[in-house]
Amino acid sequence: MPVIYKPGLSGSEISYIESQLQRKLPEDYKGFLSRSNGLYLTEPDFGQLSLTSVDEQFVSFDRFFGLIPTEECNDLVSFNKEFIDELSFLQEVIAVGEDGGGNPYVIVGEPGREGVYYWDRTHLHEGEASNSFDIQEQGDSGNLFYMGKNFEDFYSLVIGTLGGSPQFIEER
Template identity: 25%
Template sequence: MAKAVILDASTGLDEAGLATLEKKLGLALPADYRSFLSQQNGGRPVPECFSFLDDDGPYSDSLVDWFLSVGIDDPSDLLEYYSMYVEEERVPSHMLPIAHDPFGNLILLSLSGDDAGAIYFWDHENEGDADYSNLNYIGKNLDHFLERFFSFQG
């Protein structure tokens, strides 16, 4: 495993941009995600694969296709994803989409509660449960998540 390097990112957000984002969300961002957004805005990780605990077995793997960006006319716009998934109640209201895989699944960041800062995998194929049983824990925070990436061995 290796810490992911983010490629093809846009310029990071300044403090005013971060404050505007938090105001629009109505929630404070964890320090590690604020730092991430201040250094890069969107982008793709290398290596790109990660593992997570899965209900169907000990672990499953996926990959991050792209980290969501803020304030850029981009199909991977964080606020568009927030509107589409959180405001439409497809994911819990305290979760923030921060990335997606190429299969329509999301990487979510918990913004409040006992698990504030934790990272989850959201499986779109099991969407629709009122208890959000399609959420799978990845790691305790963004830094922990980024340190656990590995290359696909196909």
């Protein structure tokens, strides 16, 4: 499966992201951004990640955000500025990717809840008795489902589900 990525970011570009989001990025995520300024899947344009705590037993994965101001739906800063306040009841939250249908993947740094979560922002998995969320929504924010202990583990999960040897293609 082709995986399209843009060349990595410089230290000053990563610092710019942190200043815009007013949050310190986890070291493993900064490492990813220094190697790859976001990425997305093609042919097919999504992957499926096992998540037994939702009714279908899987969720989709489409992309990791990057610093791409000309593409708001792929831009880490734009996406976070527009949507992350919906999770204001959590500390240290950063949206880092999406399923392709408006449901982000977020890194939560709040003590006792650290990890990467699938955020069911659009309530795609709402109302099923079989769903078992890890962080309950407040207001109408959508429940969060645990995916991994840190970004590097989550990235490995995503790449591991692509089967065989994914073909990484640099886009300039």
